[in-house]
Amino acid sequence: CDDCSCYDGVSCTDNVSPLSGVTCGACPAGLFKGDEKCIDNSTSINDYSITTSATSVTSNAATAAVTSNAATTSVTSNAATATVTSNAATTSVTSNAATAAVTSNAATTSVTSNVATATVTSNAATATVTSNAATTSVTSNAATATVTSNAATTSVTSDAATVAVTSNAATAAVTSNAATATVTSNAATTSVTSNAATAAVTSNAATATVTSNAATALTASNTITTSITSNAATATVTSNAATATVTSNAATTSVTSNAATATFTSNAATATVTSDAATATVTSNAATAAVTSDAATTSVTSNAATATVTSHAATTSVTSNA
Structure with missing residues (x-):
């Protein structure tokens, strides 16, 4: 030019x-x-x-590693283990019968990198990571997880790059069928647990709890904690049989699942949202979801479990089909 x-x-x-x-x-x-x-x-x-650096990895029941511009992301599906490490945040995600752990140094996203977009798609487990100025949407037949990063203002729109991932019967980045998800970050921690799993999260100065089908999840954040999202970002999750969604401090979160349970909203669950100075809208069928956060802490539970979500100045909306 x-x-x-x-x-x-x-x-x-x-x-x-x-x-x-x-x-x-x-x-x-x-x-x-x-x-x-x-x-x-x-x-x-x-x-x-x-x-915009973007890396995508696809694996059936193996281990997928993704490395973006200023962040390394690894995701594992079906009975595997995934580890994600970004510039200022380390994230590990595990799906189907696995264990996921997320750790970020001083990042605002548990599964987000700095200025890169990493997308991982696997047959039985899908994990999506978005970067600083990008938004990622993931849609899968049986489970979908979407995480938005720092500077994203829309759940499906970013400044410099948009990533979409679709898998058939996958498990969300921070949501697995019978696994345990643990997230620990310096100033932002989120953990989500789904079907018969347990998730524990410990952050710098906050603690939250999320429980799924037959498990218990704990989530804690300091002042910018997102279960699976970063600061001032938007996370959107939509899946057929399992959805996990977490939003960050001053962001908007919308979750929609067909016949599954969403961390923030479950298809067959009742979602209850409580925020300090935000607007929370939850709609579900037959479960209980509770959200509670200190200054932007989000905890969510899935399938026939109890989810707790709390956001300080964020708007959370959840919608489920059947």
């Missing part, structure tokens, strides 16, 4: 030829002056393109 090019967030187009003594015209609404660089509202790149 040159001074007389307009940038629409994807490519540059000529505006006015830079003739001698002629001033370039203004760009139309929504376009930016090139000035020898392309910009994505946060980063200047000299190669005239936006480069």
